[in-house]
Amino acid sequence: MLRKPNYVYGEDTLLKVPMPLNxxxxxxxxxxxxxHGIALINGKTHEKxxxxxxxxxxxxxxxxxxxxxxxxxxxxxxxxxxxxxxxxxxxxxxxxxxxxxxxxxxxxxxxxxxxxxxxxxxxxxxxxxxxxxxxxxxxxxxxxxxxxxxxxxxxxxxxxxxxxxxxxxxxxxxxxxxxxxxxxxxxxxxxxxxxxxxxxxxxxxxxxxxxxxGLPKGVMLTHMNLIASCEAPDTVDPKEMSLHITPWYHVMGMIGVARIFYSGGTVVYLSKFDADFFMKTIEAYKVVQMVVAPPVLIAVCKSQANYDVSTVKIMYCGAAPLRDDTIAAVKQRFPKLIAVLQGYGMTECTLAATRDTYLEAQETKVGGVGRVIANNIIKIVDVETRKILGPNQPGEICLKGPSIMKGYVGKDRRDDFDDEEFFRTGDIGYYDDDKYFFIVDRLKELIKYKGYQVAPAEIEAVLLQHPGIRDAGVVGVPHETGGEVPRAFVVHQSGSNLSEEEIKAFVAEKLSNPKHIRGGVRFVSEIPKTPSGKIMRKLLREMVKAKSKL
The missing domain is CATH 3.40.50.980 (Rossmann fold)
Structure with missing residues (x-):
């Protein structure tokens, strides 16, 4: 009954509630x-x-x-x-x-x-x-x-x-x-x-x-999952004014705000993002900390708006990777900033698996996503052999703990959990000698556009509905403000002269904004596939890199 040496354990904290609690x-x-303390303030209307x-x-x-x-x-x-x-x-x-x-x-x-x-x-x-x-x-x-x-x-x-x-x-x-x-x-x-x-x-x-x-799955989160997430140490200081613009139908917004409520903090919120108004709201409410995705920080740094943002001390950034040059620009834009905190998580773990906290703001590491949250366990396994890996060895991240989802609606739990009940994330990462985590890549083929998860297969399914398209493949390509955007590789149907703009318009009509073909369309003679018919996206990405060098 000994702890396994290469598992990373979060701090043990006794949850303050009984298991059956609603x-x-x-x-x-x-x-x-x-x-009568203030829970919410609408930054636009000032309604409290x-x-x-x-x-x-x-x-x-x-x-x-x-x-x-x-x-x-x-x-x-x-x-x-x-x-x-x-x-x-x-x-x-x-x-x-x-x-x-x-x-x-x-x-x-x-x-x-x-x-x-x-x-x-x-x-x-x-x-x-x-x-x-x-x-x-x-x-x-x-x-x-x-x-x-x-x-x-x-x-x-x-x-x-x-x-x-x-x-x-x-x-x-x-x-x-x-x-x-x-x-x-x-x-x-x-x-x-x-x-x-x-x-x-x-x-x-x-x-x-x-x-x-390629299709959204229903993630079932139990009462205990939500409670465990709220019980984890505070990411931001509940005593200070926070600004949130992340949507509340998304786990980052919903649970992030619920955690602040539980601690008695006040949240100023906006229903949509506008860089100038965002800065104006910071000045008006003397915001000390905010929770954002990388595209917001990029837009704010480029904004020419002249507002007093000297009250901002802590930023928590999630939903997509944050580049080092962006962090440097943010620190220049906000003169009193102490730290940009990051974390790693997903809907399936009720927000976060690892995170920095405001109490450890001076201990953050560039490019890292913090330490495992309380009461949870992370193991890194070799993608091929499933062998448990130690420090500084990249492998698939697997999660276990009270904040990990019950499962997907209508899907066998065994498809996504291993024999030790660890959730297989499909993400590649590692931890260093200080048990600080870093994300390397994704096994999953999801494209991260402004914090949204875009599935290439969903876009491909739409493309194949067009009578002028014989075959199609989609991968993500780097984008300055969006992180990644979809690029389509398209094989014309015989006799078709379908243009790039027609294809973009076709997808835009059928799919929501994050899934639009912002990365362009490349016409090819065939889509590389395995003998079983799976698209070899690695080769498509290599084609993207090769083209960029020409």
Whole structure:
């Protein structure tokens, strides 16, 4: 019963909650204690939301959903940009024992139908903007029973969030379980009970992660996964003002903000990124720390906006690799910056597997992604032999611990976990003698564009739908601001004179923005493949390099 010498163990911390606890209860009892402290500030409108109001709205919404028959076994979706209602909706749904699924509002019709077909939600909460985009598609979903809109404008056959989240005493006909009427003016935590769940096994959230198959997969995160992620040491200082622009339907935004809430910190947020306004918000709120993806930092460094950003001390950057020259430019742009912190993670590990923290800001290493988080274990294995590797030996990163997902919806867990129950990430990395981790490459073929995971196979499937294309292959090529962008290799159908611009337009019509062919189109006589028919992307990448040297 000895620890294995080449496994890297995170610090052992005793979780402060029992395993069966509902994640919503875990969050509610904490944020309730912060009373009228400010949880959220809309950086655009300056609208503020206190912890108490967030908690009350969540509890009121849970009661309304419960009265509508929502409970364990149900899936309820949220499709929205960052808004004040998002987290109260998320927490309120989880209170009922139901599972939340969060959907990217920028999905195309085909993408939306695919991901919703995985989880089959009976109710969807929509922002007005996202609703207008998807309303015709929603009408075709047989499993969808109700639509709830944020804001005050009601549409045909929809409910309004603000009516479901109103104070309990204003809900017509509401009574307690014993039949007595409610006399209190407002709900309080002491009189509220969440639905019991089995924290280690019941799914709290389904998020979507692209895989090598080219189609998004439903990642099942349990209540315990979420709790374990919140229990890990703080990445940023909860006592200081934080600025977030990462989308909350993504694990980086959702869990990143939830962790700050749990610690009582205030989050200033924006629903979309504009470099000048981003800088203006930093000045207006004297932001000390922010959580961003590399493209944001690049855009900010190039911005000519003249705002006072001297309050910024800590930046946490994730979702894509950060180049050394970018770090240098950031430090020049922000004169009082102490450190740019990084981490390595994915949806499947409920945010992060390794990370730097603000308490260790002086111990970061250039090009590194920090140390393994508390209560988790990482092993590096040889890609071919599966032998466990030691320090400074690159291999596949495998993860185990309480924050690692339950599995993918409808997929055999054994396909993605080894016989020791380690999740096989498909990423190549190593750790040094100080157990500090570095990422080398990806076994997976995903293209990382501005933090989005773009699957080449998904783009290839669309390309092959065009009658003028006989065959196609897609790889990522370096891009100054996006990290990587897709480049298509295309074989013309006999007699076809299809142009590059026509191909780009065809893909843009069918796939969302990150999947557009920004890296260009190269026409070839054939796509290199293995005897079994798999595209040899390594050869395509070599063709990219060879062309660039001409």
């Amino acid at each position: 994640f919503a209860k875990y969050v509610l009892r904490q944020i309730w204690s912060y009373k 939301l206190t912890f108490r109001d967030l908690a009350k709205s969540a509890m009121n919404l849970a009661i309304s959903l419960n009265r509508m028959g929502v409970g364990k076994g149900d899936v309820i979706a949220i499709c929205s940009e960052n808004r004040q209602e998002f987290f109260s909706t998320l927490i309120g749904i989880i209170c009922t024992g139901a599972t939340v699924t969060c959907v990217n509002p920028a999905y195309t019709k085909g993408e939306l139908k695919h991901v919703l077909g995985i989880s089959k939600p009976k109710i969807i909460f929509y922002s007005p903007v996202a609703y207008k985009t998807h309303v015709k598609t929603l009408e075709t979903l047989p499993y969808l029973q109700k639509l709830v809109l944020f804001g005050q404008e009601r549409q045909n056959n929809t409910l309004l969030y603000e009516e479901l989240a109103k104070p309990v005493h204003q809900i017509k006909g509401f009574a307690t379980e014993d039949g007595n009427s409610v006399n209190q003016d407002e709900i309080v935590l002491e009189n509220f009970a969440v639905v019991d769940v089995m924290g280690q096994t019941d799914t709290a959230v389904i998020l979507y992660s692209s895989g090598t198959t």
